[in-house]
Amino acid sequence: MSNTPQHRILIVDDDQSIRASVARLLAEEGYEVSTAEDGFDALLQMKAHVPELIVSDLNMPQMSGFEFLSVIRRRFPEILVVAMSGAYEAADAIPGGVIADAFYAKGTDPRALLSLVADLFRTSASRAIAHARQSAPVWVPRNGKDSRGIPYVVLTCTECLRSFPLNVSSEVNATVMETECIFCLNEVRYIIDFSLSVASPKKKMGTIASITGVAAK
DSSP states (O other), X not given: OOOOOOOEEEEEOSOHHHHHHHHHHHHTTTOEEEEXXXXXXXXXXXXXXXXXXXXXXXXXXXXXXXXXXXXXXXXXXXXXXXXXXXXXXXXXXXXXXXXOSEEEETTSOHHHHHHHHHHHHHTHHHHHHHHHHOOOOEEEEOOEEOTTSOEEEXXXXXXXXXXXXXXXXXXXXXXXXXXXXTTTOOEEEEEEEOSSSSOOSOOOSSOOBOTTSSBOO
């Protein structure tokens, strides 16, 4: 075990083997590690214990990592975040629509994850200030179609907290958009999740080796 300070880290992934593998990797470096099986489980645990850093999968049932991390940035802007997935080719860029400080591609060298985590803790103070100044978009599901057959979503203004419908003319996944609240004219930032199970983007076909040697998600 190294002399790494005992920072608190929460691992969020619906695959038990990946949760255990990542948790063991970080615990061996001296971090205090806990795990959650999805975004809802993580938020429940955070009522009692708030971590300093979250490592979260993106494609999860119930609440996708995309939505979960957006909630984290709005409610806990001081928390550092590493998003992870095996569904993207680029290992050095944060995927569009993901509210995170860094991205780890499953299947790459596990030491890269350790390096990301260590770098984030070294710059945690400045990042917390930057987070507080940002406005994280709200992930919203498509609610259905109006009487004319046009899809729509219901947005809630983060300023006046009133809700209003918004027609959607095209499906653009993982794109941050803005519109004025019809009541107070505040700019509402949002992302529409057009998937049926709020687990977009879809997993890539084929087997992608994760750090545990199983197919990545």
